[in-house]
Amino acid sequence: MKLFARLLSHVNLQELPSILMVGAITYVVYFYYKYFTRKNPLPGPIPLPLFGNFFMFSGDNAIVIKNLQAKYGDIFEFYRGPNRVVCLLNEDLVKEMMKPTLNSNFFQLTSHPDELKELGLFKAGIIYNDYDGWVYNRRFFAKTIISPAFCKQAVVSVQAGFEEMNRYWDQLGEDFVLDLADWMKRYFMETIVITTTSKPANALVRYYEILTDKSNKKKANKGSDESGLFIDAVNSLFLIVGWYEVFPSYVRNFPGFNIYTAKLRKKFFWLRDNILKTIRAKRAEIDATPEGQPLVPDMLTMFLTINTPRDITERIADDLHTKSMSDEQIFVNYLEVMLGGIDTGSNTSCFVVHYLAHYPEVKKKLLKEFETVTGGNPDIKITVDLLNKLEYTEAVIKEVNRVFTVVPIGNRINRDPVTIGGITFPSGTSFTASRQALHMQKSLWSKPEEFNPDRFLKSNPENKNPFYMFGAGERKCPGRNLAMIEVKATLLMLYMKYDVELVDMNAPINYQFIGRGQKSAGM
Numbered sequence: 222m223k224l225f226a227r228l229l230s231h232v233n234l235q236e237l238p239s240i241l242m243v244g245a246i247t248y249v250v251y252f253y254y255k256y257f258t259r260k261n262p263l264p265g266p267i268p269l270p271l272f273g274n275f276f277m278f279s280g281d282n283a284i285v286i287k288n289l290q291a292k293y294g295d296i297f298e299f300y301r302g303p304n305r306v307v308c309l310l311n312e313d314l315v316k317e318m319m320k321p322t323l324n325s326n327f328f329q330l331t332s333h334p335d336e337l338k339e340l341g342l343f344k345a346g347i348i349y350n351d352y353d354g355w356v357y358n359r360r361f362f363a364k365t366i367i368s369p370a371f372c373k374q375a376v377v378s379v380q381a382g383f384e385e386m387n388r389y390w391d392q393l394g395e396d397f398v399l400d401l402a403d404w405m406k407r408y409f410m411e412t413i414v415i416t417t418t419s420k421p422a423n424a425l426v427r428y429y430e431i432l433t434d435k436s437n438k439k440k441a442n443k444g445s446d447e448s449g450l451f452i453d454a455v456n457s458l459f460l461i462v463g464w465y466e467v468f469p470s471y472v473r474n475f476p477g478f479n480i481y482t483a484k485l486r487k488k489f490f491w492l493r494d495n496i497l498k499t500i501r502a503k504r505a506e507i508d509a510t511p512e513g514q515p516l517v518p519d520m521l522t523m524f525l526t527i528n529t530p531r532d533i534t535e536r537i538a539d540d541l542h543t544k545s546m547s548d549e550q551i552f553v554n555y556l557e558v559m560l561g562g563i564d565t566g567s568n569t570s571c572f573v574v575h576y577l578a579h580y581p582e583v584k585k586k587l588l589k590e591f592e593t594v595t596g597g598n599p600d601i602k603i604t605v606d607l608l609n610k611l612e613y614t615e616a617v618i619k620e621v622n623r624v625f626t627v628v629p630i631g632n633r634i635n636r637d638p639v640t641i642g643g644i645t646f647p648s649g650t651s652f653t654a655s656r657q658a659l660h661m662q663k664s665l666w667s668k669p670e671e672f673n674p675d676r677f678l679k680s681n682p683e684n685k686n687p688f689y690m691f692g693a694g695e696r697k698c699p700g701r702n703l704a705m706i707e708v709k710a711t712l713l714m715l716y717m718k719y720d721v722e723l724v725d726m727n728a729p730i731n732y733q734f735i736g737r738g739q740k741s742a743g744m
């Protein structure tokens with residue numbers, strides 16, 4: 222940057238437009254020279270310099286990829302920003318990538334995780350860490366989240382969150398048409414924040430206030446106080462992280478884009494400071510709790526006490542990972558809980574509601590299962606044991622995810638050269654697998670276009686098929702157990718209390734996979 226500034230100081234201002242023009246033309250010529258002489262070219266749409274095929278992906282990525290598959294076949298390429306991505310769309314092509322091998326050739330998820338350095342996410346937490354850092358963080362994350370004490374507490378929080386939402390719905394009255402996608406997003410945010418910190422995010426109450434505010438003041442100032450800013454920053458997380466993942470620093474800092482980058486950075490660092498404050502307060506709270514008095518088994522308390530004399534994690538640490546976690550490390554893990562656990566759960570729940578409205582026979586069977594396990598009591602205290610009995614509900618959730626996969630695509634980078642589909646790719650190639658396409662493969666699923674939850678019943682052989690709702694391999698979703706608890710409990714409470722109808726039965730699910738304004742329409 223300094224060199225660039227020094228060069229500029231020698232330039233006559235009148236010559237600047239011509240210099241910029243020559244620079245731009247040189248870049249475009251260089252980009253297309255590299256593009257047309259690339260190794261192992263695959264079919265695929267022609268990219269734009271800097272942006273690649275970014276503009277094609279403005280809607281639902283899974284649908285864009287499905288359309289590209291129809292045109293180019295099961296293996297093709299596109300450009301994410303200036304980086305080439307090889308897209309793989311059948312089980313034979315992805316099986317090597319999805320093997321559950323530790324430190325596999327496909328450990329890395331993004332091509333330039335170092336771009337996340339500016340946000341403090343590179344070599345931290347789980348998603349953007351190197352292998353050793355990942356092992357440490359993932360071990361604590363995954364073991365915390367499946368510990369019986371945590372799951373028990375999570376069920377309590379989910380039920381309390383639903384009851385709170387229920388009170389607002391009652392106050393809104395029977396004739397009020399609910400935007401379920403908005404409510405679910407807020408409800409999942411509330412329950413995820415409570416299970417992580419034991420402190421409310423006030424996401425539900427704020428939404429209720431905004432909906433009922435006659436003066437429109439709250440609507441206009443929706444992000445202005447602490448909880449509003451928190452909700453807004455969490456809602457923008459995917460966008461912020463995605464912006465850094467896709468666009469290298471020279472694009473992010475390009476005049477014009479730099480203003481947008483600064484806006485995203487501001488939100489991110491506000492959130493970081495806010496979360497660090499919560500973590501420090503929790504640390505102080507633990508220190509002030511007398512020995513012998515039990516600590517609440519939320520995720521922060523577990524992280525903060527790992528490898529300390531107050532360890533409440535039922536000894537999830539081992540001889541190799543003896544360090545306690547720093548506030549910074551805990552911050553990134555908390556951020557990843559929100560990145561992984563809010564939109565996924567809320568959208569899955571909405572998609573199920575959509576499919577149940579269209580498949581009354583399935584809904585009838587589901588309601589029967591709810592009736593049986595609860596004895597018909599809509600106010601029953603929900604427990605993990607009760608949720609484990611919901612086999613058909615689990616089958617419905619999986620089948621909805623098969624036909625409408627909530628995280629439809631996933632990325633991997635190879636460490637060593639690899640041969641896939643007879644083509645050898647150099648190390649560092651970016652691959653994208655479409656989980657949605659794999660879930661529709663005719664050779665694996667009988668009549669894949671048909672919605673049939675029975676295929677996921679334990680007695681059905683299709684239940685053993687490779688299934689990617691939670692991904693696969695060493696990076697398979699560590700939150701899957703919690704996710705199933707939350708979604709099952711939510712559906713149980715919703716359908717035991719309400720008869721849910723869609724406003725518009727003809728409206729398809731309106732979904733944009735990127736994390737940006739994800740919505741399920743018609744509810």
Ligand code: HEM
Pocket residue numbers: 347348359557558559561562563565566569627628631632689690691692693694695696697698699700701703704705708
């Ligand atoms: C219905 C809900 C959920 C779905 C469908 C889902 C799906 C996924 C998928 C597909 C992956 C990528 C796996 C791969 O690349 O092979 C993933 C990763 C991840 N998920 Fe989830 N997830 C859900 C809920 C959660 C929850 C509740 C949490 C945390 C509380 C969570 C945290 C994570 C994390 C941290 C990763 C990254 C793992 C790694 O890179 O090692 N997810 N999830």
